[in-house]
Amino acid sequence: MKTLSAIRKSVRSGEKVACLTAYDASFAHWVSTAGVDVILVGDSLGMVVQGHKTTLPVSLDEMVYHTQMVQRGNQSSWCIADLPFMSDASVETCLSAASRLMKEGQANMVKLEGGERVLPMVKAMSDLGIPVCGHLGLLPQSVEKHGYKVAGRDESSAEKLMSQAQGLEQAGADMLVLECVPADLAKEITSRLNIPVIGIGSGPACDGQVLVLQDILGITVGKTPLFAHNFLAATNSIESAIRSYVKAVKEESFPAQEHCF
Template sequence: METVKPINVAELRRMRVAGEKIASLTCYDASFALVEDRAGVDVILVGDSLGMVMQGGNTTTPVTVDQVVYHSKCVAPQLKRAFLVADLPFLSYATLERALDASQRLMQEGGAKMVKLEGGREQASIVEYLAVRGVPVCAHLGLQPQFVHKMGNFKVQGREDAAAEAMLHDAKVLAEAGADLLVLECIPSELGRRITEISPVPVIGIGAGPSTDGQILVLQDILDISPLVTLGRKPRFVKNYMDGAASIEAAIRAYVAEVKSGAYPDAEHSFDLPLTLQSPEPKAMKLPTAKVAARRKK
């Protein structure tokens, strides 16, 4: 029998350099983990989206570290090839110590190989603190579900040039701080292309256009069974892969194939908004100072 080689951070970087698209999906239980791994999904995320698709909530805010650890423990043992990322839930990384404690639990108890956190340059000290201690980190820019009460609602981010330029800065700063992966959610395709071009690490998009290094969607969304879909609030970037599929595994394989070929996302599932972006490269920006890091400890 052929030995299956597990995907790691180095392999994700190799895929980016080789131009091989990275296919990612969320997962929260053992049964779907087995199917996704067998269907060729490269990166599996135990996201705090479980608060909406598994628990039926309106936001991800109530999700706890204990819950993400539990779902990660269900998923991790089933994976032979896929790379497992787990979300740091709301306020679990509000300080350096809390971020490290939560990451330790997600990796040691939950079996995750990387943790994901939301936020821009203001999270650079957290990313750096984790990275130098051996914790692989995935940063998350654009629409940040944990910030929904601050943003007001779920909507496209980076529409204006100033916001787009700020996101370009954030991407650069987070990579310099030690992030190994970057997720871009719900932004114009052109901005997704620009960030991917300047990023030294692989970029995974969800509603960020076709130019990113890979794509991620919520499993229940592509199976057309998530609460958002059933309530008629399906996001523009979601595609129903159960349509015409003979089985759930066939639907997941179809998704992986379309990501790999570049067929997904097309214009129908992207946000094509005009951007000027006059400056060709983000300006240099310093990482947070020691004073900023000290304030996080309080």
């Protein structure tokens, strides 16, 4: 099985990290056997699997359930599970939710969204030995307040994102996802941090890339993100499409400039 230390070693050697979402055992099997380094059990399942308009309705019970399924099918990938909306409202609720995702769901790492607000939660989890992934930029759990838009376009917000990223690392985060951040800013943040930085719609300079599995297969219901790419269109199987995605990330041909903000 892939380990955090192995991922760090790969990043230090200059190898890009390929990540994809999965929400069940079957897809987890094919994603992991196709060479994906990291599986993200994202609360995006609320939109992709459950048909909601946002990720907000997803419950902790559902996240535990889907993480369990993924880990039954997962053959080799590091597995990150999202802390769902409001499960990180306090240190106590966050630790309780993280405990369930790790103990019941068998996740290898938990991910939470936000900057300064979540620093006490990150530190508390890190102190207890829970691997933590931060998430900055576009925050899907905050779309009702901030909407779906690129983060860090102006100087002030760019400086804030940089400060938040460094704060998360100092608090004990082991990895960071940057979503919909301008490519130049994502590059600078990646260069300043010592932890792996995984981008989604944030340019090619991050240490790795993550996409929603259904997006790379061209089976997303509704609008596909501009930064995504249909890898199934040029192949003859789902496994081949996933392998093409991994190859493109590793060879740094994805994302291309047209996939950047």
